[in-house]
Amino acid sequence: GETVNQATISTDSRFGILSKSGPDAKKMFTDKVVPISVNYPFFFKPVQDGMDRPKTELAYRVPASKFTRKKLDSNEKLQEITGLDTTIDWKNTGDNSYDGEKLKLLVHDESGKWERPTNILNNWRVTKTCLRLGSRIIGKCMMGSTSNALDKGGENFKKLYYDSNATKRNANGQTRSGLYSLFIPMEWNYEGYIDSYGFPVFEKPTKQTEGPDGSLIT
Numbered sequence: 001g002e003t004v005n006q007a008t009i010s011t012d013s014r015f016g017i018l019s020k021s022g023p024d025a026k027k028m029f030t031d032k033v034v035p036i037s038v039n040y041p042f043f044f045k046p047v048q049d050g051m052d053r054p055k056t057e058l059a060y061r062v063p064a065s066k067f068t069r070k071k072l073d074s075n076e077k078l079q080e081i082t083g084l085d086t087t088i089d090w091k092n093t094g095d096n097s098y099d100g101e102k103l104k105l106l107v108h109d110e111s112g113k114w115e116r117p118t119n120i121l122n123n124w125r126v127t128k129t130c131l132r133l134g135s136r137i138i139g140k141c142m143m144g145s146t147s148n149a150l151d152k153g154g155e156n157f158k159k160l161y162y163d164s165n166a167t168k169r170n171a172n173g174q175t176r177s178g179l180y181s182l183f184i185p186m187e188w189n190y191e192g193y194i195d196s197y198g199f200p201v202f203e204k205p206t207k208q209t210e211g212p213d214g215s216l217i218t
Contacts, residue, residue, distance in 0.1 A: 010086050017033070018098070018106065018108050018111075049083075098126070105139060106127055107141075111144070113157075128178050164178075164179040
């Protein structure tokens with residue numbers, strides 16, 4: 001949701017998506033990002049190029065138009081339409097994904113499940129440079145995941161997590177990784193135990209408590 005929100009209010013920007021595999025990144029793009037854009041109210045939705053449900057890139061830009069002999073001969077005044085020139089896309093999983101490109105937002109999904117031969121630490125060393133221009137930070141990364149077993153990508157993710165301690169910063173005010181760590185326990189989002197206000201239910205309710213769907217939590 002935040003990806004589309006930011007993309008629809010940004011100009012000349014690029015937004016990227018990575019996951020533990022290329023198909024997973026594509027699934028997040030086609031099943032989450034695109035439907036949100038499709039269902040945006042018309043007064044919030046920018047001019048879009050291409051299909052309404054694209055598979056690889058969502059482009060908020062003015063569609064290309066052809067110059068015809070008739071238009072040139074009649075000296076017809078061209079209609080000026082402005083667009084954002086902003087795109088959202090995804091890449092196949094690899095250590096060098098998005099290498100050499102500049103992003104305003106990188107969404108790193110399932111980053112605790114990168115198995116060999118891919119390595120989240122190697123990829124982050126590369127993609128971190130996509131979010132800065134020299135010493136100036138021009139983009140942000142949202143990296144979320146549950147963690148795999150240590151021998152299946154969890155070890156690298158654990159190192160990245162502990163290198164993101166916000167209380168330990170260098171002279172530039174940044175953590176060792178450049179990220180800030182945030183741990184959310186499983187019980188805070190345990191399905192079936194979230195009340196109608198979105199709060200977690202940790203213990204057996206002493207009074208009638210309903211979930212978002214109206215069912216009772218017992």
